[in-house]
Amino acid sequence: MSGSQLPVERFDANARDALGDPVLRGALRRATDLFGERRRAAIDDVGADDFEALRDHARAIKDATLAHLDVHLERFVAQAEARGAKVHWARTGDEACELLAGLCAGAGAKTVVKSKSMTTEEIELGAALEAHGLRSIETDLGEWIIQQAGEVPSHIIVPAIHKTKAQIAALFADKLGTDPEADEKALTAAARDVLRREFAAAEVGISGVNFAVAETGSILILENEGNARFTTSLPKVHIAVMGIEKVVPRFEDLAVFLKLLPRSGTGQHLTSYQSILTGPKQDPSADGPEELHIVVLDNGRSRFLDQAVTRASLACIRCGACLNACPVYQQVGGHAYGSVYPGPIGAVITPQLVGVGKASQLPYASSLCGACREVCPVRIDIPALLLHLRQEVTEGHEPSGSPFGAQRRPAKRGERLGFRLWSFGVRGRLRYEWGSALARFGQRLVVRGGYVGKVGALLSRLAPPLGAWTGTRDLRGLAPRSFRARWRQELRHQELRRQGLTPSGGER
């Protein structure tokens, strides 16, 4: 399934392609606008002050949990086991996939139904199960569409956001023989019928976990469609896959996160369904699976713990708000990030998971405007994380203890020299003023109408790294007069006015 994932190394090229796709950009704009509006309405409805207090509370719980993650995780596992769940640990994605394939084989499975889960996307579980000869069926409507199309999701909440109804109708006509003119209702009904047969046939259901409760050994899964309820209650075996960071200490803590997550993501006050599951069924005449397995996955997450700045990324509850708010995501969409985690959160998580050497462009896929931090329900300082990762990219460091340590890049000599000159120039007032006067004089050669013109662009292309900048941006020339000069003049004019004189000439 990872077949059509774009290369994570080439955000620049991926983004350029995406920008040339008007259909995609229209869809993105509609979706991100709509979710943004709905989010604001959903927050107003709690009362903005209350919402701020909830955010603080949620983050405090996450911070306190992460600070003693080992304790909470062990407590969760002990409680889940006491209720009859079987808990498995996986260090890497491959280990988890092997483990899951083994569990499916043990259950005699031929067909596996999956409900939407970022963690299973991260480890490319679908492909791994198929490689083991299993049919792995995505059951979230958007994910299923994507699976039928042989693509990868482009948004963590609405995976098929990049596809139009016409494209989906054509796809269904091809795969299911439905009317190529079918509307969204007919398409949904067709998928419902097909997937009900899969639910009825599947021996194993695989889900993700939104929150795991240390106090009770429970897991919570939220959704709107009901496919997660099917996945976790109809097959004989349910396997839930969770990252180590999903744990919260108390059952009641779920209330806080349930108030934040849907509001931030889709602007709903609550999604249609929450399944809070604790152990397999005890009473043979009850509904639900006979076996519950929980796979606890690290896959690089424990590496984030040692610094406050990176640890914060483990507080993420995968709501998707930062994607919708991000001016970069709004333009290029999810595929350009070349990772299952797109948008601002992807730009910080992906480099930490796959190495800053490989995903070196992602920390730069941001204008650092801070919109993501503004909307994040758990107040993750994503811009700070981006800067931290940029530093690691520039200095050629991989996060400490990471297995990607080989690719070191010493800072370029030219770059270092350039910044030294800059720093020398701006640290003395006279040097700064003389320097900029000189630059103002010099720029006459290249600046036309306030912008660096063709000649300048050509020159800068000859002198990297400036070319990389002007290749995608309009570079403005220096203003004819500096702010300081204009300020001095303004003060002079005020003085004159006070004395009853009219300032003559000059610009205002």
Place this chain on the structure above:
Amino acid sequence: MSRAARETILGAIRKRLREARLGEGLPEDRDAVGPAPRHRLLDADAEQLLTAFRARIEPLGVLVHEVGGLDEALELVRARLRDAGARTVACSDAAALSDLLSRELEAGFQAVDPGDSEALFGADAGVCCAQAGIAETGSLVLDADRERHRLVSLIPPLHIALLHRDRVVPDLATALRDALTEGRAPTALTLITGPSRTADIELKLVVGVHGPKALEIVVHGD
């Protein structure tokens, strides 16, 4: 393999946290985090709670009926099933609903065993009781250890739930607290807020993608 993995992962977590503790003051344990912000509905009376509950759930297209006693509630359920043209009906094993079943012939529909998932796929409607309602969110709370309604409330296209008016609690936190018995969570606690829905195709809302297309709530109790 899993055992070794467990030690490696927990070991890695401990090592990192030890380093963090040396480098920066890590926050205290969960117990040091104060209480969650208090919800304003915690001070509301039963009448206000029901009003808030309805105000939340009705905009999602859910029909809420208010009746008097249980007999009246069951009468209404039969009428609604008839109106919906339901012929096969799955009923949970709740004691309150036994009367609904005993008059099945009279009511003109055929009963489906709530445990027979294959038959459930053919059922026109599912009826169960909700253990609680949440005023803050308009949600129904279904506790699977109290009643067999996990599939009855999921598979048939119409879901009708009975809710006692005294069982509407103010907020999510209260509902969660009430669901624990001596610190033990039920095997499955399901919160239901509206019909099954999706907006995966061009963000257009469609109800009944996998679960019920329609949800009706009958609030009863004198």
